[in-house]
Amino acid sequence: MKKYVLLVVLIGLSVYSVAEARIKVIGRGAKMNFNADDIPEIHKPAFELMQIKCIKCHTMERTVISVQTGVAPITGQPFNKQAVKAYGIKMLRKPNSDMNKKEIRDVVVLLNYLLDENAK
Numbered sequence: 566m567k568k569y570v571l572l573v574v575l576i577g578l579s580v581y582s583v584a585e586a587r588i589k590v591i592g593r594g595a596k597m598n599f600n601a602d603d604i605p606e607i608h609k610p611a612f613e614l615m616q617i618k619c620i621k622c623h624t625m626e627r628t629v630i631s632v633q634t635g636v637a638p639i640t641g642q643p644f645n646k647q648a649v650k651a652y653g654i655k656m657l658r659k660p661n662s663d664m665n666k667k668e669i670r671d672v673v674v675l676l677n678y679l680l681d682e683n684a685k
């Protein structure tokens with residue numbers, strides 16, 4: 566009986582921690598976004614930048630889902646730090662992305678932070 570209780574507690578804890586692992590998100594569909602209140606001051610400028618530059622061709626939903634699930638929804642590739650960097654470079658090469666190296670780097674740093682938070 567004791568063992569059974571322990572097992573239930575353990576399963577409960579693991580489910581709970583998985584649920585907690587997800588970063589906080591507001592809105593649904595096209596309005597979906599990371600919760601601005603959870604973004605530390607140091608990442609705020611990059612967060613603002615992302616709101617302007619990264620919604621020109623698609624909504625934030627795509628980025629949020631990639632961070633949350635760890636899977637990039639279009640290509641189905643894993644969305645980890647390596648992928649973030651690769652995507653940053655890909656963005657730089659897109660002629661109409663209208664972002665410079667520094668802007669891309671700031672957003673890459675921010676996305677890495679969000680990936681870390683999501684994994685906690």
Ligand code: HEC
Binds near residue numbers: 620661
């Ligand atoms: C010039 C248009 C454009 C801009 C600006 C843009 N994207 Fe994209 N994004 C795309 C296209 C097109 C795709 C579809 C797959 C591809 O081409 O990589 C995409 C796909 C994605 C994906 C999914 C990738 C995959 O492999 O499934 C993510 C995540 C993403 N974008 C995030 C961002 C972020 C973050 C920014 C800002 C730094 C941004 N996008 C700015 C055009 C854009």
